[in-house]
Amino acid sequence: MGEAMSHRDRLLAAVRRQPVDGLPFCTYNLHPYGNSAHRTDPGYAELLELVTSRAGMLCKASARAGLRWQDPACAECRVERNDGRTTTLHLLHTPLGELRCQVTVPRGQPGYVTEHWVKTDADLERYFCLPWVVGEPDLGPALAMQTELGDRGLLYVDYGDPMYHAAGLFNYEDFTIRCLTDLPGTRAVVERMFERVAEQTRRVAAAAEGQPFLFYTAGPELATPPMLPPHVFAELVTPYQRELVRILHEHGHLVTCHCHGRVRDALPELLACEFDALEPLEPPPQGDITLGELFARCEGRMALMGYIQDQEFHSAAPGHLRRVVEEVRQVVAGRPGYVMCPTCTPFQHPPSEVFVRNYREWVEAAGE
DSSP: OOOOOOHHHHHHHHHTTOOOSSOOBEEESOOSSTTOSSTTOGGGHHHHHHHHHHSEEEEEEOSOTTOOSBOGGGEEEEEEEETTEEEEEEEEEETTEEEEEEEEEOTTSOOEEEEOSOSSHHHHHHHHHSOBOOOOOOOHHHHHHHHHHTTSEEEEEEOOOHHHHHHTTSOHHHHHHHHHHOHHHHHHHHHHHHHHHHHHHHHHHHHTTTSOEEEEEOGGGGGSTTTSOHHHHHHHTHHHHHHHHHHHHHTTOEEEEEOOSOOTTTHHHHHHTTOSEEEOOOOTTTSSSOHHHHHHHHTTSSEEEEEEOHHHHHHOOTTHHHHHHHHHHHHHTTOSSEEEEESSOOOOSSOOHHHHHHHHHHHHHHHO
């Protein structure tokens, strides 16, 4: 018998839809490397010890920190703190007038945008009249994490999506209304954003050439049902992602799409983008397609990653995750191109005893 594959080699082979020597499985961004929030939370210590010795790890990183679009001379930032609430007002001073974006972060809670950049068509012209610049990518943090990780898993490096960045200029409800009432005009906005995203992607892809990274984009999930219908995905996502994937492939990188929720109707477009893999494959009822159906419809054109619903770690009875692993194993038996992993990063701090118990059960069952 030959030497056993490392977790990294097994994961890469699965994404390439090549033979592997066992069921590839990995955590989803649960690891002790880089700036991981889990490494400083004592509640995760037991799980971190387990996964570093027994599981593969998918570790999210970014190489876009050194990239910017607006000249800093045009930007201003004002911060106010009151009763534990932090409010940040971002300003862009343009030749056509001022633009405002406000973000509020309540103490101990996630932040949210309370005022978006674009409220009117005039705001759009203000935004795009500014000259844009792209700095050089900074691979330092990603390479440092890669050194820590070694062959125990894969570094999961993000890249942009022009539709996502365009949508982020608006209140999302306003953006969806524009998509449904003025799709050509909305596509023109995405086209202008694509030029910037493509340049970013070229620079990151070239700088990372030769590194065993797995690239991913998360933007397309904003254009899936029930938010938007498939014909909008075909207009605002597919042509641009196909070109971005081509750029990354040109530099030797594998590319995945992160897309929560209902992907059944968007699957033909996801395949047309020529991604190497799709994740996180939420099982019904959160998703709308089973793992067996996904294999049948992808026909070996795209690897599949996920299908272990994160919510079940928080609530399932003992033994449930073990049964889920066996059900998945039966579906994927003899089929290349699958990685078993949870559907999202663990966000509970500290984790509950139930979460720790169920996560341990999943790792042990997947590894047997």
